[in-house]
Amino acid sequence: MVSPLPGAVGISGLRVYDWPTADGLCGGSPHAHLTCAEAYVVVAGEGSVQTLTCDGFAETPLTPGTVAWFTPGTVHRLVNGDGALHIVVVMQNGGLPEAGDAVFTFPPETLNDPAAYGRAATLDPAARADTARRRRDLALEGFTALRARLDDGDPAALHDFYRSAVSLKAHLFPEWEKRWQTGAFAEALRTGAQLSRLGAGDIGHLTEAAVHRLEPPPERAFGMCGRLDTYVP
Known part of the structure; x- marks a missing residue:
């Protein structure tokens, strides 16, 4: 049996979309996570991550070797500056992002209609690239409107988005x-138990040491922000 990744995190390789958008930039679908922090380790290429928080709009440069991370609720949009942006993504609470923790910044009429949101968020198996691109463009439309409200000094802009996102995902x-109890929380408890055993002079868990290895996923998926290799133990 393969153990969880260290700390029960999630790890993916991400090649950010190089598709142009309405504002002339290339990149992924703006979205936010409700319970998970996210970290980027830039492997190659250059670009940036545009973010919206209650402090307003910001843009963080991404170059090889950069490590950038943000907490839940940060609306983020990856921009592929040179067409070659390649990132290793480390997600808190491995398993939760895959279970729907992320919410696209679709316009309110889509975000507030679960059926419409589901249609807009789901990729057509027969045309994955086309529907991924349409999904990205719709999320960018909502992102642009959110940013405009924040730029105009409207503090309720993100509060409205957060309430809609929570309502949309409440059933999950x-x-x-x-997933959290059997993943990240269980791993933290395991560390606590190991510390107690070490304090008592018990070396039992050290004698159970093992090495694990994961092969790259067989098929690169169309993710929110680019072509995605998700490693699942």
């Missing part, structure tokens, strides 16, 4: 809690 919260 019990499942997320189970």
